[in-house]
Amino acid sequence: xxxxxxxxxxxxxxxxxxxxxxxxxxxxxxxxxxxxxxxxxxxxxxxxxxxxxxxxxxxxxxxxxxxxxxxxxxxxxxxxxxxxxxxxxxxxxxxxxxxxxxxxxxxxxxxxx
Amino acid sequence: xxxxxxxxxxxxxxxxxxxxxxxxxxxxxxxxxxxxxxxxxxxxxxxxxxxxxxxxxxxxxxxxxxxxxxxxxxxxxxxxxxxxxxxxxxxxxxxxxxxxxxxxxxxxxxxx
Numbered sequence: 001x002x003x004x005x006x007x008x009x010x011x012x013x014x015x016x017x018x019x020x021x022x023x024x025x026x027x028x029x030x031x032x033x034x035x036x037x038x039x040x041x042x043x044x045x046x047x048x049x050x051x052x053x054x055x056x057x058x059x060x061x062x063x064x065x066x067x068x069x070x071x072x073x074x075x076x077x078x079x080x081x082x083x084x085x086x087x088x089x090x091x092x093x094x095x096x097x098x099x100x101x102x103x104x105x106x107x108x109x110x111x112x113x
Numbered sequence: 114x115x116x117x118x119x120x121x122x123x124x125x126x127x128x129x130x131x132x133x134x135x136x137x138x139x140x141x142x143x144x145x146x147x148x149x150x151x152x153x154x155x156x157x158x159x160x161x162x163x164x165x166x167x168x169x170x171x172x173x174x175x176x177x178x179x180x181x182x183x184x185x186x187x188x189x190x191x192x193x194x195x196x197x198x199x200x201x202x203x204x205x206x207x208x209x210x211x212x213x214x215x216x217x218x219x220x221x222x223x224x225x
Contacts, residue, residue, distance in 0.1 A: 004156070009154075031211050033212075040122070040217070041217065042202070043202065043215045043218075045212070048211075048212065088154075090156050090157070091156075092156075094211065094213075096211070097206065097208075097209055097210070097211060098145070098206030098207070098210055098211050098212055098213045099144070099145035099162075099164075099206045101147050101159050101162065101213075102159075102213065103159075104157050104158070105156050106156050107155060107156050109154065
């Protein structure tokens with residue numbers, strides 16, 4: 001069974017901390033994505049990557065960075081966590097064209113206090 | 114400007130009845146549409162999809178209808194079950210684009 005694994009289900013961090021969210025997929029997918037989901041705002045794309053060491057900004061990249069050193073791993077970094085980054089973070093991977101759809105991880109519920 | 118719109122934030126249906134979730138799009142380049150289902154505290158899971166060369170796709174209790182001239186698609190769930198209560202997202206893809214464009218979701222409540 002194909003899988004996208006996010007390292008933590010729940011995280012609580014303090015304002016100003018540097019936060020790392022890890023995502024690993026075992027499907028050899030080219031594409032990986034980081035979204036955040038907030039009530040009433042749907043899925044908002046933060047960053048995505050089509051290849052190793054490649055990244056592109058999504059719709060809301062401010063306050064975030066990413067790293068993709070290996071094909072299977074895509075990390076989201078909050079450089080200095082703020083309370084408005086409290087959210088559900090979802091990692092997804094996909095093969096080639098978007099028509100093939102995405103496989104999502106279970107999500108990380110991040111609370112910044 | 115939203116290219117994929119789900120105009121109903123929520124929908125409530127009785128168990129056993131039909132649920133109809135709607136999705137409108139503005140970009141005529143979209144050639145593939147997908148529906149995802151999301152439970153609280155979980156990631157979205159793929160439900161059903163349709164190519165723009167078709168007008169209907171069916172999988173068990175789930176049917177998606179596509180009206181290209183109206184740029185409208187709908188997901189029908191028959192019969193609705195309490196376990197169908199979730200948020201449903203409509204997404205669209207275009208050509209060789211690797212990114213899906215998402216609607217804001219519709220929260221479906223199926224009441225026993």
